[in-house]
Amino acid sequence: MENRTKIALVTGGSRGLGKNSALKIAEKGLDVIITYNSNKEEANKTVTEIQALGRKAIAYQLNTKDVKSFDEFVKTVGDHLEENTGSRNIDFLINNAGTALYMPIADVTEEQLDDMVDIHFKGVFFLTQKFLPFMNDNGGIINLSSGLARFAMPGSSVYGSMKAAIDQLSKYMAKELGVRKIKVNAVAPGAIETDFGGGRTRDDKNVNAMVSNNTALGRAGLPDDIGGVVAFLCTDDAGWITAQRIEVSGGMFF
Numbered sequence: 743m744e745n746r747t748k749i750a751l752v753t754g755g756s757r758g759l760g761k762n763s764a765l766k767i768a769e770k771g772l773d774v775i776i777t778y779n780s781n782k783e784e785a786n787k788t789v790t791e792i793q794a795l796g797r798k799a800i801a802y803q804l805n806t807k808d809v810k811s812f813d814e815f816v817k818t819v820g821d822h823l824e825e826n827t828g829s830r831n832i833d834f835l836i837n838n839a840g841t842a843l844y845m846p847i848a849d850v851t852e853e854q855l856d857d858m859v860d861i862h863f864k865g866v867f868f869l870t871q872k873f874l875p876f877m878n879d880n881g882g883i884i885n886l887s888s889g890l891a892r893f894a895m896p897g898s899s900v901y902g903s904m905k906a907a908i909d910q911l912s913k914y915m916a917k918e919l920g921v922r923k924i925k926v927n928a929v930a931p932g933a934i935e936t937d938f939g940g941g942r943t944r945d946d947k948n949v950n951a952m953v954s955n956n957t958a959l960g961r962a963g964l965p966d967d968i969g970g971v972v973a974f975l976c977t978d979d980a981g982w983i984t985a986q987r988i989e990v991s992g993g994m995f996f
Contacts, residue, residue: 747798748881749823749832750976751775753806753869754839756785758936759886762969763836764788768797770973775819775832777804777839798826806839806865807857812872820876833881834976835873837866837908840886842939844897855900862904867911879922884975885912887930887987893995905930909987916985925984929972932991934963958993967992 750767754760755776764774765788774792778785778801785801792799800822804815820830840862843854866885877883887909890902909928916926933953935944942949943962953962971990974980 748772748834748878748976749775749827750834750836751777751819751832751873752836752838753777753804754779756781756788756801758938759931759934759965759968759972760836760838761788762965763838763972764799764969765791765795766969766973767834767836767976768792768795768799770977771797772834772976773798775799775822776801777806777815779803779805779839804839806869807860809860809864809868812869816872816876831876831878832873833878834884835870835877835882836884836886836972836976837869838886838972839865842942843901844939844942845900846897847899850900858900858904862901863907863911866908870915874919877922877924879924880981882925882927882975882980883912883915883919884972885915885926885928887912887928887989889930889932889989889991889994891930891987892989912987913985920984925975925981927975927983927985928987929968929975930987930989930991931968932957932963932989932994934965934968936965953994956995957991958996961992963990963992 750772752760752764755764756778764776768774789799789801824830885908888905890898891905891909912926912928933943950962968990
């Protein structure tokens with residue numbers, strides 16, 4: 743059993759931090775399942791890159807806002823795994839998928855808030871719940887948080903509040919799943935140069951300069967700054983880390 747290849751599932755793994763995490767996890771010797779919301783072509787490219795590293799990979803469509811689809815998704819993943827590994831179980835679940843919302847409190851609509859709750863909290867909560875019977879003991883769950891759960895930036899009230907909820911949820915998960923030796927941690931990136939939120943940090947020079955000027959290490963983050971930390975949490979070396987919020991922000995607004 744000790745020689746069995748472990749399996750990680752990364753939501754939102756077709757681009758950005760999810761893709762980087764999936765690749766870094768594969769480099770650690772794990773097989774990877776990724777999900778994508780709409781961009782199947784990019785997801786397939788990621789699968790090809792993982793396979794080039796000598797690991798097995800497959801991509802499935804999943805809208806993490808659609809909780810009613812989770813049972814069928816878990817069954818589909820389980821069927822695939824049972825056929826290929828003899829077990830329906832995974833070892834690590836990385837709840838990464840998400841979208842941005844930049845909107846002043848005065849302008850946020852109920853629909854916008856509901857969407858953010860569904861994607862960033864309800865989706866994470868229930869996808870984890872659905873996978874619990876199919877997670878191996880001694881595995882782990884990594885929930886993506888944000889620096890915006892620690893500091894406040896105008897326009898990010900809803901997103902930042904959801905990520906603060908994820909920080910606390912991660913502690914509750916760690917407490918309840920500790921009996922199974924399942925580690926649960928939140929990884930909180932600072933501002934990262936990806937296409938997230940329309941690519942603001944990457945493409946808007948003023949935003950990038952503001953981030954760089956307020957970060958101890960003097961620049962905005964890159965996907966490579968985050969994926970390796972997520973991958974580390976999927977290794978035995980991180981076996982005594984649980985219930986932690988690990989901020990990876992280069993010292994932004996410390």
